[in-house]
Amino acid sequence: MSRFRDSVPTINRKEPSLSVIVPVYNAAPYLKRCVESICNQTYKQMEIILVDDGSTDESFNICKILEKNDSRIVVVQQANAGSSVARNTGLDFATGDYIAFIDSDDSINERMFETMINFILENELEVVECGLTSTNKKQNVSDSNTFIESREKAMERLIREKNWSVWRRIYKKELIGNLRFIPGKIHQDVFFTVDILNRAEKQGYIAEPFYIYNTENESITRSPYNMKKLAAKDAPYYVFECTQGYNLNVRTLASQYLIRTLLSHYDRLFSHSYLDPNYTYRKEIKSEIIDQLKLKYKNNSFFALLAKYSPFWLYGIILKLIALRIKIRLMLLKR
CATH class of the missing domain: 3.90.550.10 (Spore Coat Polysaccharide Biosynthesis Protein SpsA; Chain A)
Incomplete structure (x- = not known):
């Protein structure tokens, strides 16, 4: 230096x-x-x-x-x-x-x-x-x-x-x-x-x-999704862990923030399935989402519950249908 x-x-x-x-x-x-x-x-x-x-x-x-x-x-x-x-x-x-x-x-x-x-x-x-x-x-x-x-x-x-x-x-x-x-x-x-x-x-x-x-x-942070980005889920975990001494509202927000981040990675792995051919990482993330849902916070979002209860094949189909719906709506808006 x-x-x-x-x-x-x-x-x-x-x-x-x-x-x-x-x-x-x-x-x-x-x-x-x-x-x-x-x-x-x-x-x-x-x-x-x-x-x-x-x-x-x-x-x-x-x-x-x-x-x-x-x-x-x-x-x-x-x-x-x-x-x-x-x-x-x-x-x-x-x-x-x-x-x-x-x-x-x-x-x-x-x-x-x-x-x-x-x-x-x-x-x-x-x-x-x-x-x-x-x-x-x-x-x-x-x-x-x-x-x-x-x-x-x-x-x-x-x-x-x-x-x-x-x-x-x-x-x-x-x-x-x-x-x-x-x-x-x-x-x-x-x-x-x-x-x-x-x-x-x-x-x-x-x-x-x-x-x-x-x-x-x-x-x-703006580049295509990759495994290095998956490792970054430790950041919302740090937020969650460091706010456990805060009031209920902050702790709830931290749990919701963590779940949203986990869902984001979960969804991206379905659209980049070649990164996770054996569902290893998706199984891990699904387990982490379920662990958060067990906590007594108001964090039972629809997609979190969907991830918890849906088998991988069904969740993947739902994501594709949602993506198709968004694509159709965008096409209609451009007319």
């Missing part, structure tokens, strides 16, 4: 300093847009840590050019190890009072950091979240709704919205402490966010869509 600066940028300590960590891997078409949106923030007291994760395109060279243009930029290069490790590397280099994560193909509104830092300071918070939009949506609508929620209310909302992304929050560095991302996890954000919420007494929320999510660039 190498670092391409002799010293850390001088930060004016009259205002809290912010370390912005950007893991970079083969993001050349979007990287300049991303970093410029950070550099153009109305909040200036920050360092921008670009962690090149062994890119094979022009990303690293772009990082070095950007570094020359702004003294707040720090470039770190590492062998390819994944975004979890890249974020951890950024945390190890960070010197700011607060931490933000931005993905290298995304961008942010110029007022994001100033608004969020001010909200944190005014309300003595350790973490604040903002809304988001995407590159394929119009961004002329502003929702200025803000509130502060307890740990349980925050967890309840996040489970409902499946809102785990770390890049839409700013964290007090002391809150993160020695917490790090788990290498190799597809849904690494779920584990990190759950752990953060369990450390914070409350969370701030600013609904304004400051974060601009890029829908142009395909990632592993």
